[in-house]
Amino acid sequence: GEDVEQSLFLSVREGDSSVINCTYTDSSSTYLYWYKQEPGAGLQLLTYIFSNMDMKQDQRLTVLLNKKDKHLSLRIADTQTGDSAIYFCAENEGSQGNLIFGKGTKLSVKP
Amino acid sequence: ETGVTQSPTHLIKTRGQQVTLRCSSQSGHNTVSWYQQALGQGPQFIFQYYREEENGRGNFPPRFSGLQFPNYSSELNVNALELDDSALYLCASSVTLNTDYEQYFGPGTRLTVT
Numbered sequence: 767g768e769d770v771e772q773s774l775f776l777s778v779r780e781g782d783s784s785v786i787n788c789t790y791t792d793s794s795s796t797y798l799y800w801y802k803q804e805p806g807a808g809l810q811l812l813t814y815i816f817s818n819m820d821m822k823q824d825q826r827l828t829v830l831l832n833k834k835d836k837h838l839s840l841r842i843a844d845t846q847t848g849d850s851a852i853y854f855c856a857e858n859e860g861s862q863g864n865l866i867f868g869k870g871t872k873l874s875v876k877p
Numbered sequence: 878e879t880g881v882t883q884s885p886t887h888l889i890k891t892r893g894q895q896v897t898l899r900c901s902s903q904s905g906h907n908t909v910s911w912y913q914q915a916l917g918q919g920p921q922f923i924f925q926y927y928r929e930e931e932n933g934r935g936n937f938p939p940r941f942s943g944l945q946f947p948n949y950s951s952e953l954n955v956n957a958l959e960l961d962d963s964a965l966y967l968c969a970s971s972v973t974l975n976t977d978y979e980q981y982f983g984p985g986t987r988l989t990v991t
Contacts, residue, residue, distance in 0.1 A: 770919070801982075808879075808967055809920070809982040854919050864933060865910075865969075865980065867919030 770868035772855050777874045784842040786871045788855030791836060795857035798831060799865065800840045803852045812840070812853075842873075850875045879903070881970050881983035889989045895956045898986045902949040902970030908932075909951045910980060911943060914965040926951055955988075963990045 769791045778784045790798065796817050801809040815822045815829045815838075822829045828841040842849055852870040859866055880903040890896050902909050908927045912920035922935035926945035940956040949970070955962055965987050969980035 808881075808883075808984040809969075810879075811979065811981060814979070856919075864922045864925070864935060865912075865920070867921070869917070869919050 770855055770857060770866050772853075772868035772871045774869065775872050775874070777876065778845050780845060780847055780875055780877050782845055784840075784845045784849070784873055784875075786840045786842075786853050786855075786873065788838040788840075788868055789836055790838065790855070790857045790866075792857055792859060792866070793833070793836065795859070797858045798829075798838050799854075799856040799858075800827075800829065800838075801854040801856060801867075803854065803870070805851075809854065845873075845875050847875045847877060849873060879981035879983065881968065881981050883966075883968055883983040883986050885986060886984070887987045887989075889991060890958050892958055892960060892990055894958050895954065896958060896988060898953045898955075898966050898968075898988070900951045900953070900968035900970075900983055902951065902968075903981060904949060906949060906970035906972055906981075908971045909945055910969045910971075911951075911953045912967045912969065912982075913937070913962075914967060914985070915961075916964070920967055923953070958990045960990050963988060 799814040800812045826843045830839045854870045855868045856865045882901045910925040911923040914920040924934040925932045929945045942954045945951040965985040967985045969982045
């Protein structure tokens, strides 16, 4: 079955770059996503990448996709304390609106 | 702010009871998906509604049911509550099926079953 794997924790210093990694199994996924969840809140769509792209940049965020290895990463440049949150990688499954999520990576940013 | 709202924010129910959770999608969004997020886990897909019809379902039993209304609101109903149903329930709306790659989530309803 489909599975999305992420490391559970990442700690960085303010101003450094953060790189959150994800692997997925469904090679037919059309889109791959990064969502952010702050404590007690819902999910915020950060960015997504179409499966025929290798890279997408959006301000401080850079998404890299390696389809051969089924590896997705999110780089946050100049990480700020406000970036502290849980980041979820997700892939879509067909047209049923079924997003498959990883367990999330908790990013802690130290001043 | 995604424009997606959910009510109530928190809810406590007893095992065996029934619960109804509500979601109001962004205006013009005719597709809504519901997810269950257990503590420490990623969200899991329950089902999706498109134009008031169920369009897909995840691995959840029939006691999880839904409704979608013409005014872009929807409900998730859970019968015969079990302790494991304690979770954050999220709804997500998208403009239409062909654009369901952009799903916008509400803040969720935290359900506790005792």
